[in-house]
Amino acid sequence: MHDMNEQRAIRVGTRASLLARTQTEWVVGQLRQAGHAVEIETIATVGDARTDVPIAGIGGDGVFVRELERALLDNRIDAAVHSLKDLPSAETPGLSLACVPRRATPFDALVSRGQPTLAALPPGAVVGTSSVRRVMQVKAARNDLVVRPIRGNVDTRLQKLDAGEYDCIVLAGAGLERLGLAHRVTEVLAPDAFWPAVAQGALVVQIRADDGRVRAAIAALDDQDTHDAIRAERSFLAALAGGCLAPIGGWAHTRGDGLLELGGCVLEDQEDRVHRIVARAAIDPLEQTPESLGQSVASQLRKEGADAMLARMRERAGVEPGSTRR
Numbered sequence: 001m002h003d004m005n006e007q008r009a010i011r012v013g014t015r016a017s018l019l020a021r022t023q024t025e026w027v028v029g030q031l032r033q034a035g036h037a038v039e040i041e042t043i044a045t046v047g048d049a050r051t052d053v054p055i056a057g058i059g060g061d062g063v064f065v066r067e068l069e070r071a072l073l074d075n076r077i078d079a080a081v082h083s084l085k086d087l088p089s090a091e092t093p094g095l096s097l098a099c100v101p102r103r104a105t106p107f108d109a110l111v112s113r114g115q116p117t118l119a120a121l122p123p124g125a126v127v128g129t130s131s132v133r134r135v136m137q138v139k140a141a142r143n144d145l146v147v148r149p150i151r152g153n154v155d156t157r158l159q160k161l162d163a164g165e166y167d168c169i170v171l172a173g174a175g176l177e178r179l180g181l182a183h184r185v186t187e188v189l190a191p192d193a194f195w196p197a198v199a200q201g202a203l204v205v206q207i208r209a210d211d212g213r214v215r216a217a218i219a220a221l222d223d224q225d226t227h228d229a230i231r232a233e234r235s236f237l238a239a240l241a242g243g244c245l246a247p248i249g250g251w252a253h254t255r256g257d258g259l260l261e262l263g264g265c266v267l268e269d270q271e272d273r274v275h276r277i278v279a280r281a282a283i284d285p286l287e288q289t290p291e292s293l294g295q296s297v298a299s300q301l302r303k304e305g306a307d308a309m310l311a312r313m314r315e316r317a318g319v320e321p322g323s324t325r326r
Helices: 018-033 066-073 132-141 154-162 173-178 212-221 224-239 290-303 306-317
Strands: 010-014 038-042 079-083 095-099 108-112 126-128 146-148 168-172 187-189 203-208 248-254 260-269 274-283
Touching: 010 018, 010 066, 018 038, 018 079, 018 154, 018 173, 018 203, 018 212, 066 079, 066 095, 066 203, 095 212, 108 173, 126 154, 132 146, 132 248, 132 260, 132 274, 154 168, 168 173, 203 212, 224 248, 224 260, 224 290, 248 290, 260 290, 260 306, 274 290, 274 306, 290 306
Parallel strands: 010 038, 010 079, 126 146, 126 168
Antiparallel strands: 079 203, 095 203, 108 168, 108 187, 248 260, 260 274
């Protein structure tokens, strides 16, 4: 006789957007292939409900995450699938980021109606993006372009582009890949010219910390290289006290020689130009931790003035010192 608990379906929570559901269905498909019974629960989040205002105006970090975390803590679901870049760098007590599957492309992508690359766009072309980090990097590359905010899910943004409201838009390459829209990409925007958000392109399966049954079920989906990379990136972001809305980019990957390398970037919009500082380092993950790599790159950037840059940015945005919300 099986224990009833063993037979109970694993309830996996997702946001309602097409991209979130697509990501969750991939995880659920993997679990079902491994013989687990799984149910999907859709949870509405304030980030999805308020598409009329920029994310910075809703309340900063975690805007897409809190309701899913609440459902986990209330035992309404057993696992939540998130885009890892949406998660605040401080972990929620009682919950665990148990599994990080293999990452899709970490980089941003340009989707253009006319000239395919940022460099080839005519002066005054209109670029759609709302992310502070993306806006600054577009301006750093081409301060003669016009950057306009854009909100909505991937489909909505592509419709606005196709309708002629923008000449091009900047999106996460991973979202386009997962939705089967990789053919729309006209240029991959990669470091050093263009740094992605920390943990961009990675998913995470979050569970209750004490739930051994679900932890065992999802363990096979974890990808060690991806998990190490995002541990380094998130540690780097936390060490700089940067929320997901701060103008900070970072990317870690395991090199051909087996060393984990992390590069990070801090941006500041000055009156006539964008000031940018970049640092990188590598470690052997068998001898050091990904977290120490993140701290090392953050301290290099601190020496180059990152704290003062971020403080000025926060001041301009009217955010309390020490707060990661912006």
